[in-house]
Amino acid sequence: MEVSESSNRVDSSNPSAGEASYPPRTKLPQKGRGVLLGMFLMGSGVFLWRWLSPPVSSQQAGPPPAQATFVKLQRLQASTIEDGTSFVGNLEAQKGIELRPKVEGRVTQVFVAPGVLVQPNQPILQLNSGKSQAEFRAALATISSARAASSNAQAQIGVVQAQKAEAAAEVDLQTTEFKRTSKLVSQGVLARQELDRVTRDLNAAQAALKAADMQIQAAKSNLEATKAEEAQATATAAASREDFQDTKVVAPIAGIVGDIPIKVGDYVNIGDSLTSITQNQALEVLLSIPIERRNQLQLGLPVEVRSFQNDQTLATGNISFISPTANAATQSVLAKASFRNNGQLQDSQRVSGTVIWQKRTGVLVPTSAVSRLGGKTFVYIAKTPEDKPEDLVASQRSVELGKIQGNSYQVISGVRPGETLVTSGILNLSDGAPITAESE
Numbered sequence: 001m002e003v004s005e006s007s008n009r010v011d012s013s014n015p016s017a018g019e020a021s022y023p024p025r026t027k028l029p030q031k032g033r034g035v036l037l038g039m040f041l042m043g044s045g046v047f048l049w050r051w052l053s054p055p056v057s058s059q060q061a062g063p064p065p066a067q068a069t070f071v072k073l074q075r076l077q078a079s080t081i082e083d084g085t086s087f088v089g090n091l092e093a094q095k096g097i098e099l100r101p102k103v104e105g106r107v108t109q110v111f112v113a114p115g116v117l118v119q120p121n122q123p124i125l126q127l128n129s130g131k132s133q134a135e136f137r138a139a140l141a142t143i144s145s146a147r148a149a150s151s152n153a154q155a156q157i158g159v160v161q162a163q164k165a166e167a168a169a170e171v172d173l174q175t176t177e178f179k180r181t182s183k184l185v186s187q188g189v190l191a192r193q194e195l196d197r198v199t200r201d202l203n204a205a206q207a208a209l210k211a212a213d214m215q216i217q218a219a220k221s222n223l224e225a226t227k228a229e230e231a232q233a234t235a236t237a238a239a240s241r242e243d244f245q246d247t248k249v250v251a252p253i254a255g256i257v258g259d260i261p262i263k264v265g266d267y268v269n270i271g272d273s274l275t276s277i278t279q280n281q282a283l284e285v286l287l288s289i290p291i292e293r294r295n296q297l298q299l300g301l302p303v304e305v306r307s308f309q310n311d312q313t314l315a316t317g318n319i320s321f322i323s324p325t326a327n328a329a330t331q332s333v334l335a336k337a338s339f340r341n342n343g344q345l346q347d348s349q350r351v352s353g354t355v356i357w358q359k360r361t362g363v364l365v366p367t368s369a370v371s372r373l374g375g376k377t378f379v380y381i382a383k384t385p386e387d388k389p390e391d392l393v394a395s396q397r398s399v400e401l402g403k404i405q406g407n408s409y410q411v412i413s414g415v416r417p418g419e420t421l422v423t424s425g426i427l428n429l430s431d432g433a434p435i436t437a438e439s440e
Contacts, residue, residue, distance in 0.1 A: 068434040071394070072424040073382050074366070078417045081362035081402070081410050086306070089287040089353040091345055094338070095253060095279040101127060102246040104269045107262055114259050118251040118277065125262075125274060127247040139236040146230035153223035160219050164212030171209050174202035255279040278347045282340060285317070285353045288332040296357055297322055303337035304354040305345065311406070314351070315339045363415055364408035369423045370401065377401055379415065380422035380429055382437075394422055396431035 105127035112124055181198040184190040251257075258276035262268060285305055289297055299322065305315040317339025326333050337353065345351070371378050380394040399414030415421070422435065429435070 068392075068436040069394075069425050069428050070438050071382075071422050071426075071429070071435045073437045074369075074421045074423045076363055076365070076415060076417050076419050076421050078361050079364045081360050081364070082356050082405055083358045083360070084304070084354045084356040084403070085293070086352050086354045087287045087289065089285040089305075089351055091305075091347060091349045091351060092284045092286055092336075093278045093280055093347040094282045094284055095255065096276060096347060097252060098276050099124060099249060099251075099274040100271050101125075101249060101268050101274060102270060103127065104267070105247055106267045107264050110260060110262075110264060112257050112260075114257055114275070116257050117255070118257055119254050120251060122251045123248055124251055124257070125249040127249070127268065139233055142233035142236065143230060146226055146233045150223060150226035150230055153219060153226045157216060157219040157223060160212060160215040164209065164216060167205065167209035167212045170205040171202070174198065174205040178202045249274060251277055253277060253279065280341050280343075280345070280347060282338065283315075283345060283347070284320070284336045284338050285351060287335045287337065287353045287355070288327065288330060289335050289355070291326055291331045291333060294326075294333050297333065297335060297355075302356045303339075304356065305337075305339065306352045306354060308350075308352055311352070311404070313406075314344050315342060319355070362402075363411040363417060364405060365399070365411055365415065365421060366408050366423050367404065369421055369426065370399075370409060371426050380426055381415065382420040382422055382435060392435050392437070394429045394431070394433050394435050396429075 107125060108128040109126040110124075111126070112118060112122070118124070178195075178198045178201075181190060181195050185192060185195045255277040256279070258278060260275045262274060268274065285303065287303075297319070299319050301319045303317050303319060304313050305317070306313050317337040319335055320338040321334075321336035323334040335355075365379060369379050371380075377399055378396050379399050381397050382392050383395045385391055385393055397414055400412040402410030402412050404410075422429065424438075425435075
């Protein structure tokens with residue numbers, strides 16, 4: 001059979017001639033193949049886990065029971081509630097002085113150190129005042145001179161008094177002679193000239209006696225003057241001695257020596273501050289009480305002195321002074337409370353003074369047991385459910401609180417004595433949450 005050559009010939013101009021026609025093949029990306037492989041393996045794992053896991057019973061289904069929280073519990077008891085108000089106050093020592101020199105001079109010695117306890121008349125500082133020493137020596141010299149002048153005046157009085165005695169004797173003698181001569185002249189026995197002579201001698205004797213009297217008065221006046229000068233010199237010497245003694249500064253009272261800002265070699269003037277001596281054993285706290293509280297303010301009210309850092313009570317005292325006048329600028333009344341210092345407080349220290357207006361019975365809860373939510377305050381009370389008397393749950397209770405007293409709040413309403421308070425772990429609790437006491 002002859003085959004036509006034209007039927008078996010392939011058209012060289014069409015490369016696809018004589019082949020079947022198929023759509024082009026699309027390749028899957030490498031990332032897609034990885035995703036499919038992961039899904040396959042995950043499904044296989046889930047299938048194997050369900051096939052190997054035992055069936056779950058109906059009793060084990062549902063959420064696990066809540067776990068009890070370990071807490072601390074406290075039985076609430078009736079306590080003393082203090083109605084008090086705190087004020088900022090300054091402490092003041094009841095006895096304290098500022099040492100100032102009475103004379104000027106240079107510091108030659110410091111006998112004590114700051115912070116030591118001194119007794120009355122114990123030396124503190126020594127000053128070297130050349131002026132006081134010179135004045136004291138001059139006063140002593142003046143005393144010696146005045147005493148010598150007084151002695152001379154006294155001796156002069158003795159001399160003049162002796163002269164007066166002689167003059168008086170001479171007057172007596174001349175008086176007798178005058179009488180005898182006058183009689184003889186009148187009888188014509190003696191001449192008139194004899195009478196003139198004895199008259200002259202009598203007048204001279206009387207003049208000498210009068211002069212002696214005047215000398216005695218002058219000597220007495222001189223003695224009084226010398227005695228006055230001696231007294232003045234003695235007073236001056238005493239003052240100079242006191243000034244000289246003032247060069248040694250001594251403690252007028254017993255107490256603690258404050259800071260000594262001066263040192264040996266410094267020159268101080270009268271009135272300069274040398275140091276202070278303070279008795280911290282007894283202190284007063286000065287409080288400015290608002291005028292609105294004046295009617296409540298009474299002598300004897302208790303006052304607690306507290307620290308600003310931790311509100312710890314450092315000392316207790318009582319109102320001992322109430323000012324009769326109010327401060328016009330602050331409209332407050334000054335009150336002082338006196339107390340014994342236990343060594344923790346110092347003069348001029350700023351503290352918090354709480355005046356206790358009254359005391360009553362109430363309930364106190366620790367500050368750590370109080371929580372706040374939505375502007376309200378809550379505590380948790382431990383209760384026993386009726387259906388499970390062997391368990392404890394935390395019951396949230398809204399309370400109204402008063403002031404902080406120590407580390408506790410005063411409770412106005414919400415709890416009562418005898419209830420059991422949850423004092424720890426309150427951040428992990430909710431109303432009705434199971435709890436377990438740590439002691440158990």
